Amino acid sequence: MSGLYLHIPFCKQACSYCDFYFVTRQEYKQDFVDELIREIQSRKDSRFTIDPIQTIYFGGGTPSLLTPSQVEAIMTAIDEVFDLQAEEITLEMNPDDVTREFLSGVKSAGVNRASMGVQSFDTDLLNFMHRAHNSEEALRCLELLQSSDFNVFTVDLIYGNPGQSLDLLEKDIDTILQFDPPHISAYSLTVEPQTRLGKQVKLGRIIPPEDDTVALHFDLVINKLEEAGIMQYEVSNYAKLGKEAVHNSNYWSHVNYLGLGPGAHSFWWDEDLSSAQRWSNKPDLRSYLKSDWEQPFEAEFLDIHDLAEERLMLGLRTRTGVSIDELKNRYQYSFNPDQLQHLKHLEYDEKAILNENIQLTKKGLKIADAILLDILTK
Template identity: 70%
Template sequence: MSGLYIHIPFCKQACSYCDFYFVTRHQQKQNFVDELLREIRSKKDSRFTHEAVRTIYFGGGTPSLLSPQQVEDILQAIDETFEVALEEITLEMNPDDVSREYLAGLKSAGINRASMGVQSFDADLLDFMHRAHTSDEALRCLEILAVSDFEVFTTDLIYGNPKQSLDMLERDIDTLLQFNPPHISAYSLTVEPRTRLGKQVELGRIAPPEDDVVADHFDLVVEKLAEAGIQQYEVSNYAKPGSEAVHNSSYWSHENYLGLGPAAHSFWWDEDLETAHRWSNKPDLNHYLESGWTSPHDKEKLRLPTLAEERLMLGLRTAKGITLEELKQRYEFTFSPKQKAYLQQMEKQGKVETGERVRLTKQGLKIADAILLDLVTAA
């Protein structure tokens, strides 16, 4: 198995743009951990323990609302249940939760990669995003992280915010680079319909920036990070050589993974390697606490044509792309004449490179979603 994803559903408050499942009441936190331990232990001697776990990712929600002891208890249960050959154990953190003592506790518990949700250092943007932390807390957490025992960490940035200028974004990037991060995830702000931001846009109170403005932001991120030796290896992810995220890379490669906790998703190949299944736990903490995880939610059987399309879209979002051999051997897929013609057209425009491997260029990655949609529908 490539990895385990553990969804921690607690947050201090709702960020304006976030549509992940979370709750802001924390009274059930220990009950949740106890139920999570039961879910983990229920997998013992199951088909999910036949492959070694390589990565563990604590996402949310806000995993840094757990204590180091709770994290250690979770990791201990995993060690007792699964075969483990761990390369990477990541925990997402919010800057306002971080202290020297907390980081030391997490490191002692077994976490070896910190993911810091900075998003911006600009006070007005943080207020717009309805983040719980301040600009000073963002700076302080990175200062603490820089002198901690964590050698591997990543930070998040969000660009393409309404009224965010290129100068504002450049200041954010320059500030972040002072801390020499080995990995950065930089996301364009997405307006999701069931969020506070989505409602404001729907009511006409907020106007998202134009596409050309977001494209300029993207170019600035790619350029500034490349100058610092931090190369784009996926549409939204940048790393120094050797610091790429192992866990997320496994998602993009279509490897097996198991999700634990409310709203967590799983993907698993069947033994025939011609079909796979995807399912999730229901996004409902109370349902989860009543052992609702015993009944898969939204279970879907995926056949090779669907899997091929999905792998193509995942692979082409990465800088290395995907080989024609993998598409043919693993998915029995070859491009149709219309798709080949489209790829040739994109290659002439400098957005795609073809051959034994198909990949998007830097210009192609900038409009990856549009290219992928056109490519898939060209079939």
């Protein structure tokens, strides 16, 4: 099985923290859809159509700026080119775009999972993030989602914001839980250098919270969601049993995926499974509309050692961890004595569990990036 990622590059405005490729001019939307369909059709009878498609993800940007008929046209093109056996088709949405008619339209087009970018309900925080929606729109769209035919949806939340208190975060979590979401993605605010936020931090106009404060936010998110039966299954992702995101889980398991649209990334194993390639389309809409997707913008060859370290890194961010046998048999990777000693220390410190799998505990997932760096540099 494999997955498709479709990058829809349009946004109403630039969020202060976002470093994904986007444009704020809307007049090329139909031209983009036409070009995306041409890119989809170009893959017909290629190596990318051998595997059945298990998941499709409309990301961005803001995919909810497309009309349901545009989404349907894209889905029709996919169905004509690929062996579509999709278990999960996700479309990212912003609250200010959502109406009952929109939800019904994209559901009829084949979308069966909605990803709602709420981030917060607090007016000051939404203004700080430079979000296009307000608190009332977020509440209204969640009411619409809860009463719609979407029985699987996810809500995004951002914590670790400057000036965000634990009380304010708890209020956001409690508000989300009123709508009984099957899945929540909760991200710690990340300062990327080229973003508006990154430039403000560099100039000293904004001071990010201390690590200890962010850690308290992380603990609050885990504990509040766990009490509601929404369990952490990856560092930033929480779900009720059986409602975990299939598409993202496949990323972490090294399943093939093909990215379409400007700035989209792809990952594909070579036929003998001894290496893989990762590449992207150029993040430029004007170039994309001239069919520049015919040549990869950035291509990276990954040998089996690169893949092993990446699989370890991705797997240890999840609650299930990574199988020692899988590392050995599929990736030809074994831990050296220093790594084994370090893993034993992690187990002693109750940060990891060692059996057939290597798993980080709740305590370990809290500092997963630091643990991974320590393991890989031993």
